[in-house]
Amino acid sequence: MGGLGEPLYAYRRIGSTNDRLAELAREGSPHGTLVVADEQTAGRGRMGRRWQTRPGGGLAVSLLLRSVPDERRALGALQLLGALAVVKALEALGAPAEIKWPNDVILPRGKAAGVLVEGSWVGDELEYLILGIGVNIRAKSLPPPGEVDYPAACAEEAIGRRVDREALLLEMMANLAEDLAAVGTDRFLQDCERRLAFLDRPVAVSAPELRLTGRIQGLAEDGRLRLLRPTGEVILIGGGGVQLRPVDRGD
Numbered sequence: 001m002g003g004l005g006e007p008l009y010a011y012r013r014i015g016s017t018n019d020r021l022a023e024l025a026r027e028g029s030p031h032g033t034l035v036v037a038d039e040q041t042a043g044r045g046r047m048g049r050r051w052q053t054r055p056g057g058g059l060a061v062s063l064l065l066r067s068v069p070d071e072r073r074a075l076g077a078l079q080l081l082g083a084l085a086v087v088k089a090l091e092a093l094g095a096p097a098e099i100k101w102p103n104d105v106i107l108p109r110g111k112a113a114g115v116l117v118e119g120s121w122v123g124d125e126l127e128y129l130i131l132g133i134g135v136n137i138r139a140k141s142l143p144p145p146g147e148v149d150y151p152a153a154c155a156e157e158a159i160g161r162r163v164d165r166e167a168l169l170l171e172m173m174a175n176l177a178e179d180l181a182a183v184g185t186d187r188f189l190q191d192c193e194r195r196l197a198f199l200d201r202p203v204a205v206s207a208p209e210l211r212l213t214g215r216i217q218g219l220a221e222d223g224r225l226r227l228l229r230p231t232g233e234v235i236l237i238g239g240g241g242v243q244l245r246p247v248d249r250g251d
């Protein structure tokens with residue numbers, strides 16, 4: 001696994017794998033440390049949302065990275081790296097998974113995985129980054145419909161047979177190891193772009209105090225989204241609290 005995944009801390013039940021890994025990082029745990037849990041009682045998603053991980057239902061993993069290509073732009077690129085690793089692992093099982101920019105994996109029926117990247121810097125210097133990934137595998141991993149603002153889906157429903165969680169984790173880790181070094185390269189970008197959901201389709205992009213519509217053209221070098229506005233202008237969208245939705249038609 002290219003040095004990723006060691007040491008491995010596996011928990012039956014934990015608050016949040018990202019939080020546990022942050023503790024280990026502060027204690028000096030090395031690049032590649034992996035925390036996995038069967039159940040999370042305080043799993044977190046982006047923008048303060050909850051992320052449920054029920055026992056026996058999915059995967060909750062957090063990977064510690066102490067050096068990454070192009071640290072300043074790492075947060076966005078690592079979200080894509082995590083999503084790409086899951087998409088490729090699901091593709092290998094025959095599922096038509098796609099990256100829903102900036103940090104989700106979707107299947108035809110809805111969101112199957114989410115990525116949460118958190119980091120710590122001292123001044124300009126990166127201390128560590130935590131790449132947290134949650135995957136819905138079995139039907140029991142699905143949150144109640146009222147609790148999510150985007151429909152949820154699980155891998156087994158899309159694949160039509162039992163998925164071996166451990167094998168899926170190993171495949172994801174192999175993908176992460178292979179693609180980490182490629183972050184920021186044309187190959188990485190093309191790998192992501194090819195799997196981008198809603199390409200050339202009308203979408204709405206929102207962030208606090210912002211709502212824009214347009215058609216997705218692809219990705220910029222740094223992982224930002226290239227959006228063709230109804231005015232014909234192509235703009236780049238990136239940053240923290242951005243959300244994306246398909247819409248029936250552009251404005």
Ligand code: BTN
Nearest residue numbers: 016018043044045046114132134
């Ligand atoms: C999102 O969709 O907003 C991101 C969800 C990320 C969930 C994963 S599960 C493993 C890791 N630990 C957490 O507390 N969150 C991430």
